[in-house]
Structure formats: structure tokens, C-alpha cells
Amino acid sequence: MIVDSHQHFWRLDRGDYTWLTPRLAPIYRDFGPTDLAPILARHGIDGTVLVQAAPTVGETDYMLTIAAQCGFVRGVVGWVDFDSAGAAAEIERLAENPKLKGLRPVIQDIADPDWMLKPALRPVFAALQHCRLRFDALLKPRHLAPFARFLGLYPDLPIVIDHGAKPAIAFRQFQDWAAGMRAIARDSRAFCKISGLVTEAGLDWRVEDLHPYLDLLVESFGPGRLMWGSDWPVVNLAGDYERWREVSLAYLARLNQAERSAILGGTAQTFYGL
Numbered sequence: 001m002i003v004d005s006h007q008h009f010w011r012l013d014r015g016d017y018t019w020l021t022p023r024l025a026p027i028y029r030d031f032g033p034t035d036l037a038p039i040l041a042r043h044g045i046d047g048t049v050l051v052q053a054a055p056t057v058g059e060t061d062y063m064l065t066i067a068a069q070c071g072f073v074r075g076v077v078g079w080v081d082f083d084s085a086g087a088a089a090e091i092e093r094l095a096e097n098p099k100l101k102g103l104r105p106v107i108q109d110i111a112d113p114d115w116m117l118k119p120a121l122r123p124v125f126a127a128l129q130h131c132r133l134r135f136d137a138l139l140k141p142r143h144l145a146p147f148a149r150f151l152g153l154y155p156d157l158p159i160v161i162d163h164g165a166k167p168a169i170a171f172r173q174f175q176d177w178a179a180g181m182r183a184i185a186r187d188s189r190a191f192c193k194i195s196g197l198v199t200e201a202g203l204d205w206r207v208e209d210l211h212p213y214l215d216l217l218v219e220s221f222g223p224g225r226l227m228w229g230s231d232w233p234v235v236n237l238a239g240d241y242e243r244w245r246e247v248s249l250a251y252l253a254r255l256n257q258a259e260r261s262a263i264l265g266g267t268a269q270t271f272y273g274l
Contacts, residue, residue, distance in 0.1 A: 002073070004048040004193045006162065006229025007036065009066060016210040025191035026236045039241050040072055044058055047074035048267070049134065049229070051162075052258040055079055055106050058146040060094060064243065066097040074274040075101035077136050083120075088127035095131035101272040102134030102158075108166070113143050125154055134158040134272060137190075139165040141173070144180030154250045159188075160271060163196030163231065167213055170202035175232045177217050185220035191271055192221050194248065194263065195229030200237040205238060207247055215252055227268040 010017050021158050022028050040048070050063050060078030067073040076097075082105050094100050107116065111219045115121075128135060135157055139147055144165060151159065161184070164212045167177040176192045184190055194217060217226060228248055231240050252260045268274065 001046045001074075001265045002044055003227070003265040003268040003274065004045050004232070005227040005272075006051050006193055007049045007232045008051055008057060008234065009036075009063070010051040010053050010059075011062075011217070014054070014062065015057065016056040016059055018054075020053075020203045024237065029059075030213065031233045033066065033130050034240045037072065039203070039232070042200055043245055045072075047072050048273060049075045049077060049101065049268060049274075051075075051077040052079040052104050053087070055081075056070055057081070057090060057094075057271075064094075064097050064099055068195065069249070073099070075099060075272045077102040077104050077134070079104060079106070080124075080145065087124045090129055091124070091127045093189040094197045095133060096220050099200050100133065101274075102136050102160075103128060104136035104138055104162070105144060108138050108140050116143075117146055117153070122153075125157060129154070129157050134160065136160055136162050138162045141165060141167060141177045143244055144177070144184065146170065148180070148184055148187065151184065151190055155189070158191075160227070162193050164192060164202070164213060166196065166200050169197060169200045169209055169213060174212060181216060185225070189225075191225045191227065191267065192217055193227050196231040197232070197245050199231065199234060199245075201238065203238055207250075210247065211251070218255075222263040223255065224267060226263045227265075227266075227271065228263050257262050 009032050018136060052059060063076045076099050078100055080087050081101055119272050123148060137159055197210055198205055230241050235241060235244050
């Protein structure tokens with residue numbers, strides 16, 4: 001199966017996408033399955049993982065409704081308020097739907113970089129494991145040190161790092177990010193998504209800008225722990241689906257067929273149980 005491991009849908013009139021404002025003009029409109037279907041068909045992509053874009057349980061229910069009606073959405077990564085007293089019960093309710101594959105708190109927007117280490121969250125992560133769900137980690141480079149400690153607390157929780165932990169490619173910041181990602185890849189079983197990189201590279205990004213970061217991820221995690229994602233429609237802020245897909249395939253051409261197949265679908269299929 002060829003899989004896009006990271007895409008979004010949204011409907012502005014829902015009112016829970018507070019980050020989505022008119023200043024983000026290329027993506028400030030509704031995006032749904034009929035917009036994405038022809039793109040997937042052009043690229044021969046069999047299925048996707050639909051990921052939360054709003055910090056509400058209501059949006060998770062909305063995505064699960066779409067997944068029930070849309071054949072190409074093979075799994076959903078939703079959201080629960082991990083700090084809520086009812087978080088574990090909410091996880092159990094949502095997990096009754098087999099299309100729910102994981103959860104993603106919006107760590108990048110939480111002021112405390114050590115938030116994930118709080119002892120009060122341990123019952124919530126226990127519920128995640130009990131329900132056989134995965135954890136999508138939406139990080140930035142400042143989170144890599146506490147995240148390494150977090151991985152030691154939950155060695156049996158299936159975890160994937162979204163967007164390569166959002167390295168500041170536009171500002172050529174590499175060394176500290178690279179050291180953190182190498183350590184995580186070496187010392188844990190965490191997975192990583194090759195997604196969202198062009199948005200971090202800025203509007204005038206060049207293919208060469210991405211190569212050091214892609215090289216580091218492939219070298220450190222290996223194809224068996226990497227999965228490709230479009231981050232559509234957010235990718236439209238720095239190009240579009242077609243350009244990111246084309247650049248990705250050109251880069252991956254240096255790998256053998258088995259390695260490419262893993263990154264382009266096999267890893268996501270195995271990790272999410274699609």
C-alpha cells in the first residue's frame with residue numbers, strides 16, 4: 001500500500017481552528033475529501049492517515065465521521081485534553097472506533113517544554129497503551145531533550161515524531177537538531193515522519209536546502225522507521241502537494257526498492273495498523 005501518513009481536513013465554520021486566520025491565505029478555506037481525492041489518484045496513493053488540526057474532541061469525532069464515509073482515509077489521529085480529569089475515559093470512548101489509530105496533543109504550542117514528563121499524565125499514557133493507540137509527537141527542536149527522557153518513561157508506547165521535529169531549515173539551524181534526533185533514533189524505538197519540512201524551509205526553499213535534513217533522518221532512523229507524509233493542505237503555504245511529492249521521490253530514488261516502499265507506505269501501514 002502507498003500511504004500518505006499525514007494529511008488534514010477542515011471546515012472553517014466549525015470554529016475550532018483558532019490558528020487558521022486570513023493571513024494564511026493559501027489555506028484559509030475549507031478542505032475536504034473531494035479536494036484531495038484527485039491528487040491522490042494522480043500520484044497512485046492508496047490511503048491516508050487523517051491527523052487532527054484543532055485541539056478539540058469535537059474535531060476528532062468530525063474526522064472519524066469522514067473516515068467512515070471516505071474509503072481512502074485508512075486511519076485517524078485525533079486529540080484529547082491530556083490534562084483533563086476525564087482524559088482516560090475519553091480515550092476509551094474514542095478507541096471504540098477502529099479507525100482511530102492514535103492521538104496527538106499539540107505539544108508545539110504548550111509553553112512548558114517538560115509538559116510531557118508530568119507524573120499526572122502517566123494514567124493518560126497508560127490508557128493510550130491499554131487501548132493500543134499510537135502517540136504522534138508534534139515537537140520543535142526545543143523539545144528534543146525532554147522528549148528523549150519521555151521516551152525512557154514509555155518504552156512500549158508506539159511513538160512517531162511528526163515533521164522531523166520541525167527543524168528551522170529557513171534559518172540553517174542544523175547541528176543541535178541533528179544531535180538530538182540522532183540520540184533519539186539511537187536510544188529509542190521511535191518512528192519519524194518525513195513531512196512538513198518544506199514549510200519549515202520557507203517560501204523560497206530550494207531542494208538543496210532539504211538534503212542535509214533528509215540525509216540525517218534516513219541515516220539515523222532508517223527506512224523501517226520513516227514514513228512519508230504530505231502535510232496537505234498546510235504544504236500549500238510553501239508550494240503544493242505535487243512539488244513536495246516530486247522532490248521526495250527524486251530524493252528517495254537513491255534508495256533501493258524495498259527501502260523506498262517502506263518510506264512510501266510500508267512503515268506507515270505497519271506502525272498504524274492500517
